[in-house]
Amino acid sequence: MAEIKAGLEIHQQLDTNKLFCSCPSLLRSDPPEFTVERKLNPVVGETGKIDIAAEYEKTKNKTFTYEVYDTNCLVELDEEPPHQINPQAVDIALQIALLFNCKIFPVAQIMRKTVIDGSNTSGFQRTVLIGHDGFIETNEGKVGIETIALEEDAARIIKHEGSKSTFRLDRLGIPLVEITTKPDLKSAEQIKEAALKIGEILRAAKVKRGIGTIRQDLNISTPKHPRVEIKGFQNPKIMINTIENEVKRQQETTKEKKAKGEVRKTNPDATTSFLRPMPGAARMYPETDIPLLKISRQMLNNAKNNLPKLTSEHRSYLKEFGLNDELIKLVLKQNKMQDFEFLINTINNPNLIAKTLTIFPKEIAKKENKPIEEIYKIFNTDILESILEQVEKGKISENDIKPTMQKIASGMNLKQAIQKEKINLKDEIQTFIKQKPDLSINAYMGLIMAKFKGKVSGAEVMEELKNQIPQ
Numbered sequence: 145m146a147e148i149k150a151g152l153e154i155h156q157q158l159d160t161n162k163l164f165c166s167c168p169s170l171l172r173s174d175p176p177e178f179t180v181e182r183k184l185n186p187v188v189g190e191t192g193k194i195d196i197a198a199e200y201e202k203t204k205n206k207t208f209t210y211e212v213y214d215t216n217c218l219v220e221l222d223e224e225p226p227h228q229i230n231p232q233a234v235d236i237a238l239q240i241a242l243l244f245n246c247k248i249f250p251v252a253q254i255m256r257k258t259v260i261d262g263s264n265t266s267g268f269q270r271t272v273l274i275g276h277d278g279f280i281e282t283n284e285g286k287v288g289i290e291t292i293a294l295e296e297d298a299a300r301i302i303k304h305e306g307s308k309s310t311f312r313l314d315r316l317g318i319p320l321v322e323i324t325t326k327p328d329l330k331s332a333e334q335i336k337e338a339a340l341k342i343g344e345i346l347r348a349a350k351v352k353r354g355i356g357t358i359r360q361d362l363n364i365s366t367p368k369h370p371r372v373e374i375k376g377f378q379n380p381k382i383m384i385n386t387i388e389n390e391v392k393r394q395q396e397t398t399k400e401k402k403a404k405g406e407v408r409k410t411n412p413d414a415t416t417s418f419l420r421p422m423p424g425a426a427r428m429y430p431e432t433d434i435p436l437l438k439i440s441r442q443m444l445n446n447a448k449n450n451l452p453k454l455t456s457e458h459r460s461y462l463k464e465f466g467l468n469d470e471l472i473k474l475v476l477k478q479n480k481m482q483d484f485e486f487l488i489n490t491i492n493n494p495n496l497i498a499k500t501l502t503i504f505p506k507e508i509a510k511k512e513n514k515p516i517e518e519i520y521k522i523f524n525t526d527i528l529e530s531i532l533e534q535v536e537k538g539k540i541s542e543n544d545i546k547p548t549m550q551k552i553a554s555g556m557n558l559k560q561a562i563q564k565e566k567i568n569l570k571d572e573i574q575t576f577i578k579q580k581p582d583l584s585i586n587a588y589m590g591l592i593m594a595k596f597k598g599k600v601s602g603a604e605v606m607e608e609l610k611n612q613i614p615q
């Protein structure tokens with residue numbers, strides 16, 4: 145394959161309220177409260193140039209319709225100035241920048257980035273630099289992180305017909321971190337490795353999960369071909385094929401002297417197709433409605449002291465406790481790491497804690513025919529701590545945990561759930577022997593254990609059987 149020079153640009157939504165108002169970051173699928181219609185005119189930026197991408201869009205003379213919900217306010221409609229930047233989003237962005245080994249800007253100007261496709265009611269997106277000059281490690285060497293910015297997500301495109309576009313305001317203003325790598329990536333394999341690594345680091349922080357919450361773009365050039373930006377490059381399964389196809393396409397267009405810098409999008413079949421010309425440089429000007437963002441030493445120390453661990457670090461931590469791979473996978477997948485760290489102080493039995501956090505709730509959810517989230521809600525760390533304390537004090541056995549949880553899930557309180565039925569073993573065994581005389585001790589044992597499963601101990605039953613049946 146030809147020589148590659150590539151960089152990644154990744155946008156990840158943070159799991160907080162919106163960036164410049166206190167509306168919830170909630171995507172809606174129900175009908176909107178109302179809609180508003182707008183026309184957008186690109187204006188001359190403060191640098192005096194009209195963005196060439198803006199000019200391109202202007203030729204289309206578009207009308208934009210915005211769907212508005214009760215979870216939106218006047219900020220999203222651009223009828224009210226932005227509020228102060230969301231401090232929680234700043235803290236998370238700081239942690240992410242530190243996880244990427246970045247240097248932090250002590251003071252930064254919030255900027256407006258021209259966006260004229262209608263996806264921002266204001267015609268621009270607010271963005272602020274948080275960190276710069278970081279790096280990640282890959283098997284093929286260090287990959288530089290150029291910048292990390294905190295910015296607002298755009299409105300969602302719902303419908304597009306000719307010159308008319310409809311956008312939903314639910315997504316507008318959700319905090320995003322934008323991670324831009326240096327063009328250090330040199331092979332398809334390294335690009336994929338870096339993309340996965342960046343994803344792992346992001347997931348350690350308080351970010352949104354699931355489809356649409358992370359978006360990756362790839363900037364890629366080959367010899368004698370200008371840089372091409374590929375949008376929607378986030379499916380790991382087709383990454384390598386997409387790169388190989390794009391390199392082939394670039395080499396062919398170079399040969400035919402048709403090479404252009406342009407923005408393309410990833411297709412599901414791992415090819416790319418033309419989206420729009422590459423935007424020019426005159427895209428940013430200062431946001432004067434909001435003061436400078438200052439990162440104090442205290443904020444920085446706070447972020448450093450509370451830096452989240454990566455999945456790979458969690459994995460080796462759990463391995464040290466002797467958990468098997470299956471349980472480690474479950475704890476991480478079900479996001480129970482913090483609960484595990486909390487409960488290990490209650491009872492020094494890592495396997496039991498892992499099972500109590502993952503396997504038992506899953507089995508109870510299935511038996512009770514309830515969603516797993518509902519079961520997780522019942523078994524918060526407080527209630528699990530109380531149950532495990534009973535084991536630690538010897539009031540119930542390890543085997544009692546699941547039945548106890550089962551009873552709590554079906555509505556009992558802890559006290560009721562751990563109360564044992566009084567079983568008169570002597571009488572019960574006598575009755576068994578009368579009903580079915582002349583069986584072997586082992587046969588009685590089997591019958592009794594089946595009837596009083598989990599309520600009597602095998603050793604007690606055996607002892608009583610030996611008393612009653614002459615050897």
Ligand SMILES: [Zn+2]
Nearest residue numbers: 165167216217
């Ligand atoms: Zn709002």
